[in-house]
Amino acid sequence: MSGAVTLALLFLLPWGINALRRRSERWRSLVDNEPTLLMLDGKVIDQNLDREQVAMDDLRSKLRQSGVADRSQGSRCRP
Numbered sequence: 001m002s003g004a005v006t007l008a009l010l011f012l013l014p015w016g017i018n019a020l021r022r023r024s025e026r027w028r029s030l031v032d033n034e035p036t037l038l039m040l041d042g043k044v045i046d047q048n049l050d051r052e053q054v055a056m057d058d059l060r061s062k063l064r065q066s067g068v069a070d071r072s073q074g075s076r077c078r079p
Contacts, residue, residue, distance in 0.1 A: 020027040036048050038059060049056065 017027075017031060021031055022028075036052050038045060038048050038052070038054060044056070044059065049059065
């Protein structure tokens with residue numbers, strides 16, 4: 001019985017949240033998030049790194065994966 005309830009919740013909860021998100025601006029602002037700028041004009045925004053809990057090594061790794069050899073080439077970077 002509890003397995004069926006859990007399974008029903010797994011399917012119904014996302015559906016319910018999505019329905020509320022479509023109908024209500026307040027719900028949309030609660031469940032949707034805006035992207036955070038981590039770099040601007042080649043400079044790292046340390047405050048945003050801390051707020052998003054992104055390590056500098058992770059940022060460097062993502063820059064390398066994107067083909068950016070030098071931070072000055074990364075004009076805008078989001079997580």
